[in-house]
Each structure stands twice: as C-alpha cells, then as structure tokens.
Amino acid sequence: xxxxxxxxxxxxxRDGRPAKTKKPTWVIDKERARRASAAETVWLxxxxxxxxxxxxxxxxxxxxxxxxxxxxxxxxxxPASGMTPEIVDARTFxxxxxLAPDSVHQGAALEVKPLAWGPLSRIAAExxxxxxxxxxxxxxxxxxxxxxxxxxxxxxxxxxxxxxxxRHAAPETxxxxxxxxxxxxxxxxxxxxxxxxxxxxxxxMGYVVLGLDGSGGQTLPEALAALxxxxxxxxxxxxxxxxxxxxxxTCDQVVRIPYAGGFGSLNVSNAAAVALYAASLxx
Numbered sequence: 001x002x003x004x005x006x007x008x009x010x011x012x013x014r015d016g017r018p019a020k021t022k023k024p025t026w027v028i029d030k031e032r033a034r035r036a037s038a039a040e041t042v043w044l045x046x047x048x049x050x051x052x053x054x055x056x057x058x059x060x061x062x063x064x065x066x067x068x069x070x071x072x073x074x075x076x077x078x079p080a081s082g083m084t085p086e087i088v089d090a091r092t093f094x095x096x097x098x099l100a101p102d103s104v105h106q107g108a109a110l111e112v113k114p115l116a117w118g119p120l121s122r123i124a125a126e127x128x129x130x131x132x133x134x135x136x137x138x139x140x141x142x143x144x145x146x147x148x149x150x151x152x153x154x155x156x157x158x159x160x161x162x163x164x165x166x167r168h169a170a171p172e173t174x175x176x177x178x179x180x181x182x183x184x185x186x187x188x189x190x191x192x193x194x195x196x197x198x199x200x201x202x203x204x205m206g207y208v209v210l211g212l213d214g215s216g217g218q219t220l221p222e223a224l225a226a227l228x229x230x231x232x233x234x235x236x237x238x239x240x241x242x243x244x245x246x247x248x249x250t251c252d253q254v255v256r257i258p259y260a261g262g263f264g265s266l267n268v269s270n271a272a273a274v275a276l277y278a279a280s281l282x283x
Contacts (some may be wrong), residue, residue, distance in 0.1 A: 146249030148179025149269035211251035
C-alpha cells in the first residue's frame, strides 16, 4: 500500500501555483502598525511652531499652507526651507489645512512626518559638560498642553529626553507643538512600548529613577542632595491617577515636592518644571 506524503503538496490554485503560507497574526499586526506609522503625518500650526519646524533639518516636511500675512511674518524662514508654500485667503484657510476648529493657527500650517529621535539608550547617554544628566518619564500623561509645557521646561533645564508610552500618552500633535513653543523640534520626545522596561534600561545605564508622588517619604531636594551629580530620571504621572503601581515598584525612590500650607498639589507640567530646576542645580 502506497504511503501518503508527509504533507499535502497539492496546489491550492487551479493554475498550479502553490498557495501562500498564512502569516501568523502577530506578524500581520506588526506589518499593519509599520504601514500605519509610515503613513502618519502631523499638521503643525502657529507661526512659532511652523518657523521652528521649517528650520529643523531633521524634520520631513510635506506641505506648507500660509496666508499672505503669515508668509510675510515668517520672512526668510520659508525660502531657506526650500519649500514652496500654498498661499491661501484667510477666509478659506480652514478648507486648505485640515486643522481642528479651535486651532489658533495664525495663518500658518505645515504637514510633517513625526520626528524619529532614535533609541533611548543613545539619547540618554548623550550630553556634554559636568551637569547632572536628566531624563523625564511620563506615566499616562495624555494632555498635549501638559506634555508641550514639559518639553519646553525639559529643554530649558537641559534634560536629555522626555519619555512617554506609545499608548495612553499624548502623541506628537499641532496642539502639543504650539504649547512647546519650538521645543518639540529640539527636545527628544521618545515613545516607548513599556515604561517599566525603559526605566530599567535607564537604571542599567546608571540613572537613579525618582518617582514623584505625594506619598513619598523623602522630599525631592533631600533625595537629590544624597545623590551628588548622579544621573536621574524624574517620573511623573497623570493628574488624579498619578503613577501606576508597576511604575512605583520600578522606581528606586518615591519622593515628594515639599509644599507650604494645606494644599500640596501641582499641575503635572508645573511639577516637572520645579523638579527639573531642582535636579539641574546638582549636588
């Protein structure tokens, strides 16, 4: 009796072509995510945000929509960028650039690709001088205005990166860029899949991870004074929920910002600015 072949070698197509092997679901999902990322674009708006994006050689720019007045105010930034703007009437601007109705665009909008900063390990290791290396990590901070303000403070005080999760965090948007007032073009904003893993990566590089929470037994100045000039990662959570339990467990220390009086709560962007200033003073 003839034994059957170890597998079915018959073609699945009438023309004799072999059937394609079905890809695993996780491979299909990964390819879809890659295609979606490649197709993603962001509309920046406002004179300051557009001017800084035009001056950023790392920014991939696709389409520039301006009113005549905005083009005049941007001056040499437009020809220096190599872009040819679409000049539109102010009354029809909203039809030319697909912005949210409440966007304060000042007659300037620029379609771009999100910035690619590279891996956390490289960005966190960069820097010059004897200043304390600093990184800010955000746990579920979804408000683009808060993240934009934090990016601005991070640039002012010399942080090497602001890290947030790929999900449940504010993405790169026009509102974020406008609040950042140009810092989005210069301050690395890294989105990671798993925040705890990113914190552990920083710890392996020598960073001390300080979680800011009202439950902290030690104040931030006390903790910083004991660290000298060691590198620190300041971790802040969303207003209300605060840091997740997993994030708290990953931190080396949980500290609090000291306050006077009976009210001890700060907006997350204000807390980030205070923490960055304190950390920038060194030990």
